[in-house]
Amino acid sequence: MSTGPAPAAARHRTQLPALATGVALMLAATADPRFLTDAAGKVDHLLVLAVSLAMTAGFVRGVGFIPRTAGVRWLLSGWACLAALSTAAAIWVLR
Numbered sequence: 001m002s003t004g005p006a007p008a009a010a011r012h013r014t015q016l017p018a019l020a021t022g023v024a025l026m027l028a029a030t031a032d033p034r035f036l037t038d039a040a041g042k043v044d045h046l047l048v049l050a051v052s053l054a055m056t057a058g059f060v061r062g063v064g065f066i067p068r069t070a071g072v073r074w075l076l077s078g079w080a081c082l083a084a085l086s087t088a089a090a091i092w093v094l095r
Contacts, residue, residue, distance in 0.1 A: 019062025025055040050088035057081035
């Protein structure tokens with residue numbers, strides 16, 4: 001029995017919640033991009049940034065890709081997806 005690190009196939013599995021988040025945000029932004037605007041109809045850049053980060057992190061982590069660089073790995077992690085999604089929700093609710 002080996003006690004070393006898990007094989008690469010076992011570490012890089014599809015994460016369905018993150019992938020579902022990425023797909024849902026992509027479909028929502030494509031179907032009705034008005035949710036990314038403010039009351040005046042102008043683009044809310046902070047909301048777009050948070051939604052884009054959540055969508056990107058959701059896709060990257062969702063398909064099982066884990067970057068080698070620590071900073072990029074954290075930026076595209078499931079936790080970063082959740083944090084960006086929570087930030088986007090807070091921005092959307094508070095405006």
